[in-house]
Amino acid sequence: MSAAPETTTIAVGDDYDVVIGSGVLGRVADLLGADVERVLVVHPPTLPALSGAVSDALRERGYAVHLAEVPDAEAAKTTSVAAGLWAQLGQAGFTRTDAVVGVGGGTVTDLAGFVAASWLRGVRVVQVPTTLLGMVDAAVGGKTGINTAEGKNLVGAFHPPAGVLCDVDVLATLPQADLVAGLAEVVKCGFIADPVILDLVESAVADDPDRARSAANPHLRELIERAVRVKADVVAADLRESSLREILNYGHTFGHAIEQVEHYSWRHGEAVGVGMVYVAELARLAGHLSGPEGDALVDRHRSVLESLGLPTTYAAGRWDELLTTMRRDKKSRGSTLRFVVLDGLARPTRLVGPSDEMLHAAYRLVAGPASAAAH
Numbered sequence: 001m002s003a004a005p006e007t008t009t010i011a012v013g014d015d016y017d018v019v020i021g022s023g024v025l026g027r028v029a030d031l032l033g034a035d036v037e038r039v040l041v042v043h044p045p046t047l048p049a050l051s052g053a054v055s056d057a058l059r060e061r062g063y064a065v066h067l068a069e070v071p072d073a074e075a076a077k078t079t080s081v082a083a084g085l086w087a088q089l090g091q092a093g094f095t096r097t098d099a100v101v102g103v104g105g106g107t108v109t110d111l112a113g114f115v116a117a118s119w120l121r122g123v124r125v126v127q128v129p130t131t132l133l134g135m136v137d138a139a140v141g142g143k144t145g146i147n148t149a150e151g152k153n154l155v156g157a158f159h160p161p162a163g164v165l166c167d168v169d170v171l172a173t174l175p176q177a178d179l180v181a182g183l184a185e186v187v188k189c190g191f192i193a194d195p196v197i198l199d200l201v202e203s204a205v206a207d208d209p210d211r212a213r214s215a216a217n218p219h220l221r222e223l224i225e226r227a228v229r230v231k232a233d234v235v236a237a238d239l240r241e242s243s244l245r246e247i248l249n250y251g252h253t254f255g256h257a258i259e260q261v262e263h264y265s266w267r268h269g270e271a272v273g274v275g276m277v278y279v280a281e282l283a284r285l286a287g288h289l290s291g292p293e294g295d296a297l298v299d300r301h302r303s304v305l306e307s308l309g310l311p312t313t314y315a316a317g318r319w320d321e322l323l324t325t326m327r328r329d330k331k332s333r334g335s336t337l338r339f340v341v342l343d344g345l346a347r348p349t350r351l352v353g354p355s356d357e358m359l360h361a362a363y364r365l366v367a368g369p370a371s372a373a374a375h
């Protein structure tokens, strides 16, 4: 019996491919394109084996490989780390046809993408995401950026990668909390576009709840492929954040507010989980979801997220802070709040300018105990 094909390739419009498979790190060179001589491999200190495997594969194919270890997590997304990488590129003589490879979570792919976008006004970047969030969200879509003292992701560029390589095997070492937080974005894709995702999550949980929350989830690869397809289809149709792309922000307005109020001590996916329950309740209050079907869909938000161990409530008594923060969100236009809500399963629409009373009522429906956030 011959081995099954090991990769799935998902095209993001005509721009680039996302290649997903098992044990595929060695294929990184295939995504670089022609004429590249030098490659800067950007990686965090936590992944020496993975960055080593990627570098070896590139050296074997004859590339001059330069390694750039950057600080872990958000500490990588600073102007001083970016400046260090620009210096390294300059000293190594990187030209317009050379390339950057980001090996790491969303923080590394954001940084590597931004440095590639800005070096000589744009060189190629291949992303090798190593977290679930990186695979299904950060590395796909071309948004890159770093933080400043004033806030997260305030400096950045749209710079689509030359390719994205997702090796699902690397998720085996990812801490469970990071894996579960990534699953929140996968579940989001289920609600806005691909309900099979929800069926797969529910069946994995029914079979073995602990396994469902780990890299041993039997449907993990299919979940990644489906979530990437949802994101790829949306961004191919709409590179710059305008109308369609907005649906990817399902649950994010309220989620971002939680992240800020909590000074980023919550993982993004955890905050988005509560945010999705919030907009589900908001949709019901606004009449977008009604009757037994609407009620069942709202309940399904809670049940799927809770079954994965994600929070679905937020501390009571913090409404004023959350509302102020949501009004400042860079995705709202003027002072009018806009939310992506559902008219039904996989039927996203916009809710523009709901009343303060309605916003507050939805908050009361997700509010847990006042003392501490349920997480």
Ligand SMILES: NC(=O)c1ccc[n+]([C@@H]2O[C@H](COP(=O)([O-])OP(=O)(O)OC[C@H]3O[C@@H](n4cnc5c(N)ncnc54)[C@H](O)[C@@H]3O)[C@@H](O)[C@H]2O)c1
Pocket: 044, 046, 047, 072, 073, 074, 077, 104, 105, 106, 107, 108, 110, 130, 131, 132, 133, 134, 137, 138, 139, 140, 141, 142, 143, 144, 145, 153, 170, 171, 172, 173, 174, 175, 178
């Ligand atoms: N550009 C976009 O469209 C986009 C979308 C979503 C999120 N983001 C950004 O992504 C970032 C968050 O990404 P993240 O959640 O991947 O965080 P992260 O990059 O900080 O990674 C989380 C942790 O996991 C470790 N890690 C990574 N891969 C591992 C592996 N295979 N095994 C063991 N440990 C591993 C990292 O060292 C880190 O400590 C945020 O900065 C956010 O702004 C960007």
